[in-house]
Amino acid sequence: MRWLVLLSGLAALGLACAFLWWPGGDGPGRSCVLPDADIGGFVQVPGGGFVKGADAIYPEEGGPIKLHVSPFLLSVTEVTNDQFAAFVAATGYVTEAERNGGSAGFVETDTPSDLLSWWKLDKGATWRTPAGAGSDIAGLGRHPVVHVSLTDARAYAAWGGGRLPNEIEWEYAASLGLFDPDDPESGLRGPNGEIRANTWNGVFPVLNTPEDGFAGTAPVGCYRANLIGAHDMIGNVWEWTETPFGDGSPQFTIKGGSYLCGSNYCRRYRTAARESLEPDFSTAHTGFRIVKDPG
Helix, strand or coil, X not given: CHHHHHHHHHHHCCCCCCCCCCCCCECCCCCCCCCHHHXXXXXXXXXXXXXXXXXXXXHHHCCCXXXXXXXXXXXXXXXXXXXXXXXXXXXXXXXXXXXXXXXXXXXXXXXXXXXXXHEEEECCCCCCCCCCCCCCCCCCCCCECCCCCHHHHHHHHHHCCCECCCHHHHHHHHHHCCCCCCCCCCCXXXXXXXXXXXXXXXCCCCCCCCCCCECCCCCCCCCCXXXXXXXXXXXXXXXXXXXXXXXXXCCEEEECCCCCCCCCCCCCCCCCCCEEECCCCCECCEECCCEECCC
């Protein structure tokens, strides 16, 4: 019953934006701009002030508020399958999806108008088998790890000598990285049509054109870095933060949107956008990145 409630919540909150998902489904192709050697690096985020919740659209994004943020280091990319595999090899860690019987995945449905039918608890879906039993991550080493819970992300971050960002830190870094501070969607496309993120293209939910190079997750660093040097803070996969979604809420905030967010349905590819997940829950389009405090 709990899984049914959670899956229903995914659909109702706009996290589900498709009725078919395949990990790393590629379109015409795109050459990734970030060299492999730079994956695992960090960029310096200077301290300063910003307006959280600027250009809010949905009620949960709240009103604008001025805040000051201390400096920190931010990982250049989302944590990849290769990075998570190294963590597991070193520690023997077993994720919650592996221990508890699967994760939320997308399915092909004959009833796309039924939001709940887009999702199912896939008992075979884990970070090792992102499309369910029989799948694997061969050839997906550079893709962001998915089917990881908040607990899993915290464990990796501690092993990597860092921590997860809080929501304010995440939104501050993403805001600093915007190509045009006056355009909240400038992380998505450039004025000349340049595609800057992996999101839903086409008419949701009938057609997802691989216009941006990928129909599923994209390898990290395939789109140009934002203005602070970080990649994929917009789109690709949602990212865990350490911030509860609301006062007393058992859920935690995720940021950045995913490859399932589109302009005609789920406009959560903006820095102010926020969504929520249970800390022990995982999905096919939620990952994370880590931060470190200055030494």
